Amino acid sequence: MLKHRLIPCVLLKNWQLVKSIQFGSFRTIGHPTATVRIYNARNVDELIVLDIDASLNNEPINTEIITDMANECFMPLTIGGGIKTIEDVYTVLGAGADKVCINSEAIKNPAFIKEIATIFGSQCVVCSIDIKKVAGNYRVFNKKDGLLEIDPIELAKEYERQGAGEILLTSVDHEGTTLGYDIELLKLFKDTLHIPIIINGGMGKPQDGVEALQNGADALAAAYIFHFTQYTPQMIKEELKKSNYSVRIL
Amino acid sequence: MSANIIIIDYGMGNLRSVQKAFEKVGFSATITNEHSIIKEASHIVLPGVGAFGDAMQNLNSLGLVELLNTQILEHKKLFLGICLGMQLIAQKGYEFGEHNGLGWIEADVKRFKDGPLKVPHVGWNSVDFNNPSPLFKEIPNHSDFYFVHSYYFDTPPKHVIGYSNYGIEFACAIQKENIFATQFHPEKSQTYGLKIIKNFAQMTKESIC
Numbered sequence: 001m002l003k004h005r006l007i008p009c010v011l012l013k014n015w016q017l018v019k020s021i022q023f024g025s026f027r028t029i030g031h032p033t034a035t036v037r038i039y040n041a042r043n044v045d046e047l048i049v050l051d052i053d054a055s056l057n058n059e060p061i062n063t064e065i066i067t068d069m070a071n072e073c074f075m076p077l078t079i080g081g082g083i084k085t086i087e088d089v090y091t092v093l094g095a096g097a098d099k100v101c102i103n104s105e106a107i108k109n110p111a112f113i114k115e116i117a118t119i120f121g122s123q124c125v126v127c128s129i130d131i132k133k134v135a136g137n138y139r140v141f142n143k144k145d146g147l148l149e150i151d152p153i154e155l156a157k158e159y160e161r162q163g164a165g166e167i168l169l170t171s172v173d174h175e176g177t178t179l180g181y182d183i184e185l186l187k188l189f190k191d192t193l194h195i196p197i198i199i200n201g202g203m204g205k206p207q208d209g210v211e212a213l214q215n216g217a218d219a220l221a222a223a224y225i226f227h228f229t230q231y232t233p234q235m236i237k238e239e240l241k242k243s244n245y246s247v248r249i250l
Numbered sequence: 251m252s253a254n255i256i257i258i259d260y261g262m263g264n265l266r267s268v269q270k271a272f273e274k275v276g277f278s279a280t281i282t283n284e285h286s287i288i289k290e291a292s293h294i295v296l297p298g299v300g301a302f303g304d305a306m307q308n309l310n311s312l313g314l315v316e317l318l319n320t321q322i323l324e325h326k327k328l329f330l331g332i333c334l335g336m337q338l339i340a341q342k343g344y345e346f347g348e349h350n351g352l353g354w355i356e357a358d359v360k361r362f363k364d365g366p367l368k369v370p371h372v373g374w375n376s377v378d379f380n381n382p383s384p385l386f387k388e389i390p391n392h393s394d395f396y397f398v399h400s401y402y403f404d405t406p407p408k409h410v411i412g413y414s415n416y417g418i419e420f421a422c423a424i425q426k427e428n429i430f431a432t433q434f435h436p437e438k439s440q441t442y443g444l445k446i447i448k449n450f451a452q453m454t455k456e457s458i459c
Binding site: 001002003005040043045070071074075076096098121122123165194195196248250 | 264266267270271274299368370371372373374375376394396398415416437438439440441443444
């Protein structure tokens with residue numbers, strides 16, 4: 001049986017892995033290769049690393065550090081941040097990533113998704129959408145441009161049409177808060193897509209994961225819980241299993 | 251004699267991740283398509299991500315089909331096919347038209363039917379070891395491995411050592427004498443995936459045939 005995945009989603013900034021709270025106030029998690037080694041030892045199912053120096057500060061994609069992480073990563077590795085061209089995709093995959101995560105460039109040019117999917121396959125493209133709730137409505141949020149007048153569901157459907165393999169949904173309001181995932185947001189997305197939804201932002205305890213799967217998430221992304229609470233990936237998965245969700249437990 | 255492991259470079263994907271998996275378990279592996287180096291190998295690995303037809307065309311244009319036939323079928327060198335590298339040992343593949351494979355195993359490579367399950371089949375899925383094999387030494391039955399594929403290996407049970415289930419039950423691991431193959435990616439399957447890589451690297455021709 002295919003398993004629900006538990007995926008650390010962390011940021012790369014100044015050669016360190018960091019965790020943000022509501023997209024600000026960065027806390028250092030650790031050195032990239034050491035952290036990847038620990039994730040590997042703890043048997044998380046995949047790893048997503050977003051390079052915010054490349055996405056926010058227009059620095060070149062840090063292939064040196066991606067290569068170092070990939071060398072320690074014996075699970076699927078998704079890399080995002082600053083990927084704007086097919087050459088960038090070749091660069092990141094060449095450094096050892098298995099998938100790329102696209103955000104800003106896809107908002108500007110959704111056909112970029114199709115271009116990647118045609119060359120590398122849909123399984124290679126994760127589309128990331130950051131979402132903020134304003135006056136009762138969910139809107140797409142961009143780290144550079146701020147709030148956009150775009151409906152996140154329409155954007156996700158467009159990404160699916162273009163050939164995205166998965167959608168990573170991040171709630172800006174819940175991110176780094178440990179208040180649980182944005183269940184209301186998940187309910188809006190339920191049954192709208194045919195590709196897996198990875199929910200991100202807010203997991204503070206294992207039960208939050210159960211609630212997200214109950215409400216339509218296919219996979220769970222998190223960071224805070226792995227580094228600043230007592231819960232391990234194993235404890236989270238055991239809780240999911242108790243609720244009859246299939247997970248990979250060693 | 252220590253293992254001389256060769257990873258076949260034919261322009262189809264994640265060769266480096268396979269190489270570093272061998273390094274992680276204490277073996278070195280050379281990525282090459284040089285005939286003279288391949289002839290010296292004790293272990294030959296055929297990884298691969300991409301389309302069946304392109305892959306066979308690349309193998310042909312590099313003169314590797316004949317070389318592999320000789321090395322694997324006549325000299326009985328240890329072989330490990332991974333993902334597309336498993337599919338290529340079938341007789342025929344039906345991805346973008348009909349293509350002849352290496353034909354080492356009686357099998358066709360067919361696409362999963364669309365709906366209700368999503369294609370490609372991506373993620374961690376359990377594998378049932380239906381026949382004992384040195385490839386699975388010290389690995390618990392029903393362990394999970396990482397899959398990414400839209401086509402599956404349709405074959406009679408004779409050489410199947412592992413099945414998985416995605417809407418249908420399909421063969422995901424094969425052994426025929428010195429020929430081993432997995433549909434899943436051991437190099438991306440952490441502890442037990444690396445154990446498969448190590449098991450393969452530790453085999454000798456004499457222990458199998």
